[in-house]
Amino acid sequence: MADTLLAMEKIQKQFGKVSALNEACFHLKKGEIHALLGANGAGKSTLMKILSGVYEHDGGHIVLDGKELRFKSPKAAKEQGIFCVYQEVDTAIVPELSVAENIMLDTFASGRNLFISKKQLNKRAKEVLLELQSAHISVKKQALELTLAEKQIMLIARALVHSAKIIIFDEPTAPLSVHEAERLFSVMKKLKDQGVGCIFISHRLPEVFEICDRVTVMREGKTVSAQDTASTTQDRIVEDMLGAAFTNELGQHDKKIGEILLKVSSITDGNKLHDVSFSVREGEIVGIVGLVGAGKTELAKTLFGITPAKQGQIELHEKIAKVRHPGDAIKEGLVLVPEERRKEGLFIYESLRINATFPNLRKFTKGLFMHKPSETAFADKIIKSLQIKTNNTETPLVHLSGGNQQKVAIGKWTSLDSSVYLFDEPTKGVDIGAKVDIFKLIRQISEKGKGVIYFSSEIHEILGISDRILVMYDGKIVKEFSRSEATQEKILLYASGGKEEHHEREKYPVSV
The missing domain is CATH 3.40.50.300 (P-loop containing nucleotide triphosphate hydrolases)
Structure with a gap:
């Protein structure tokens, strides 16, 4: 597909004798919000950790913008434009630093632009927050003063500053109120308009149908379906996630239920x-x-x-x-x-x-x-x-x-x-x-x-x-x-x- 940004084909991953991924596949288009779903242990987190450089894959191919790549570290993935926004945002920020310093953090880590002035730093941070319709966040504030939702916006701004091609959103709405989640969705739509590919991991099906263009379902380390959200239903997605129904492990027991x-x-x-x-x-x-x-x-x-x-x-x-x-x-x-x-x-x-x-x-x-x-x-x-x-x-x-x-x-x-x-x-x-x-x-x-x-x-x-x-x-x-x-x-x-x-x-x- 001409507009394919990312293709992960037949990805294999073993941990000892346990097979975590078995020829898993995932495709992402430019300017697309794509849900990745699966029950606990389905393999979606492992697949995203391979994409973000936490793990190396044992087999298969990752093609980004037409070029086959292998990410040996999170730093290597970021250099190719792949960023993550996790539910636990505090693990990715430095609370004592200002908002602007946190947004530009990966610039300092890369060794580039070490002598950027505070004025330039604040100016660039303001520009990217304005792009995200979040100019209300003061770039001079300490990160620890922000709400959870504002910290997420700050991490998205960090990704945009470094020309993100793909942003992985891992359960981003779990700690947010309904109003904060709506603001996040507005930001994701803005990213989509800019051609950024967004991967959205969530257990909340209404959100998936509200915000996502396509949905891929994984089960037991394999990809079982990939389809447009407009052409499927919640019931079908649930069926794909669970597969054949489990038998009741304990069976029926006769006993007296009292008052x-x-x-x-x-x-x-x-x-x-x-x-x-x-x-x-x-x-x-x-x-x-x-x-x-x-x-x-x-x-x-x-x-x-x-x-x-x-x-x-x-x-x-x-x-x-x-x-x-x-x-x-x-x-x-x-x-x-x-x-x-x-x-x-x-x-x-x-x-x-x-x-x-x-x-x-x-x-x-x-x-x-x-x-x-x-x-x-x-x-x-x-x-x-x-x-x-x-x-x-x-x-x-x-x-x-x-x-x-x-x-x-x-x-x-x-x-x-x-x-x-x-x-x-x-x-x-x-x-x-x-x-x-x-x-x-x-x-x-x-x-x-x-x-x-x-x-x-x-x-x-x-x-x-x-x-x-x-x-x-x-x-x-x-x-x-x-x-x-x-x-x-x-x-x-x-x-x-x-x-x-x-x-x-x-x-x-x-x-x-």
Whole structure:
């Protein structure tokens, strides 16, 4: 194609014995906004890291402006006009420097124009911000004074100053408000008009249909489709991303679901969460599913009192529970296994025994002293019941695998007779064997009449473990499914901000 700016053909990448990319392809035209989509682990990040010089490809070809290239470093990619704007903008800026100095940073790094005056520096920075319709950003301000949205504009300005041909936008709207996202889209359209090729990575399908000309979908390291957004639908994109439906790993289990145990009414945290309401019954596992940034972790932390609710109420056993602190939550019968187990759920350098008994020290205390035999006996019980791979209760957790650490993070709460268990991404970073053990443990907890809330972005896991499923998007619960109603396609559609399309007329949801 005459207007092709970039062609990545049959790209291969191995990490040890694992194939991350298997003949993946991606094409970008000049002046095009092109979405790159795929579920977690599809290979899109690896492909973009190859394009931006973080990794070298093992096989295949990269052709930019008709010339075959291989990027051995991010600096080499930038020299060819390839720049990235990441969700975590703070990793790419120097906060103490001015806006102008940050915009011109790559000029200093290249060794060119080392003696440019501050007046010239500010003038060039102002010119490029004006091009981006962002002249309101003062070039003399320190970068640390800017909002997230303004920092993103500053990084785009840095790319333009150095004649960017391609800008990769990796989840750029995740931390932005609707108004800030609209401003970013306006800037992207300006870049498009200037002939810059934009690659847009996002989990939010309405944004893809609003801003992108074409969409490429990856799955399991391969490119499975590439088409114009005008000629496809959200449902088809979801189908391409997921492939054949996963089977429910746990299958159906007959068990008794009792009375309402937990009732959450109109919870708002003043930041991410907006008017969240739901209930959990005795013996029920409620799956709360959403993509990154949907508000799942914020909801888990609010229910556990880490970030108390500004509005709304929590009822346990038909009584209002005042949860202003995790200590309050534990007394009320709520416990949390957090997503970041190493930072928030465990004393990683202490022994398995100390971690296992910490939540319920009174149970293992005689007078003023800890009763070590009782501690050891309980830790031994956890090791056996959860099949933790260690034969010593004194083993520091840092020496255990991620899956075994997670088993300890869950098992430690079993010394308390809690009513509701909150699990935030409990299988993150663990192997399939540990996942099955964790699923079994969660199922056993529910079979004892306890309530379980399982927060996850892994849709097939939610389908496998849950009795009822709630979908979160942008800090709200947007859809509820029974286990029999839920499918991967429906969940992903709502989790991406879409709505089911009716056959009478096709429509493309737009964020407003």
